Amino acid sequence: MAEMTRTSNEYETIHATCLALTCAGKQAGVLLLGGSGSGKSSLALRLLDEPGFGARSDELIRARLVADDQVIVRNHGGGLVASAPRNIGSLLEVYGHGILKLPDDNPANVVLAFAATHVPRDGVERLPEPVQMSVAGQSLRLHELDFGSPAAPAIIRSLLLVTWGHLAFLEG
Numbered sequence: 001m002a003e004m005t006r007t008s009n010e011y012e013t014i015h016a017t018c019l020a021l022t023c024a025g026k027q028a029g030v031l032l033l034g035g036s037g038s039g040k041s042s043l044a045l046r047l048l049d050e051p052g053f054g055a056r057s058d059e060l061i062r063a064r065l066v067a068d069d070q071v072i073v074r075n076h077g078g079g080l081v082a083s084a085p086r087n088i089g090s091l092l093e094v095y096g097h098g099i100l101k102l103p104d105d106n107p108a109n110v111v112l113a114f115a116a117t118h119v120p121r122d123g124v125e126r127l128p129e130p131v132q133m134s135v136a137g138q139s140l141r142l143h144e145l146d147f148g149s150p151a152a153p154a155i156i157r158s159l160l161l162v163t164w165g166h167l168a169f170l171e172g
Helices: 040-049 152-163
Strands: 004-006 011-023 026-033 062-067 070-076 079-083 091-094 098-101 109-118 131-135 138-145
Touching: 011 040, 011 109, 011 152, 026 040, 026 152, 040 062, 040 091, 040 152, 062 070, 062 079, 079 138, 109 131, 109 152, 138 152
Parallel strands: 026 109, 109 138
Antiparallel strands: 004 011, 011 026, 011 062, 011 070, 070 079, 079 109, 091 098, 131 138
């Protein structure tokens, strides 16, 4: 699970990467959780570089960086809003190469839809029960995912479509 630093009942600073995913005028955030070297930034770079359709979308789902390495999550109006700490909003670590400075047109805030945590492939349950995590006093859906899997970006986009009600998992 992500390392969290509780700073109040209304917000937390989390060791994570956050992306805003947009499609057809909608936007939602995803938190990528995992320890150092787990592939959060690499998966973020893949999502930034590779817009896609998920399992079913008529329009491309595009990603924009909100924050890398540290994310501030606030309880706002019953939802969770993520933003970057000062001075890191457009910076992305490219492992083995350095810190990449992205354009400053990234979203300042995004309402979170779900979180994904890195689990090695052999540790991912095939048909898991829904899991929730608590952040800033609110519940957020948590999915396990092998961030290094070739399908990881498509899985993230498909989970977004599930969150928006465009796709659904079978029950039972």
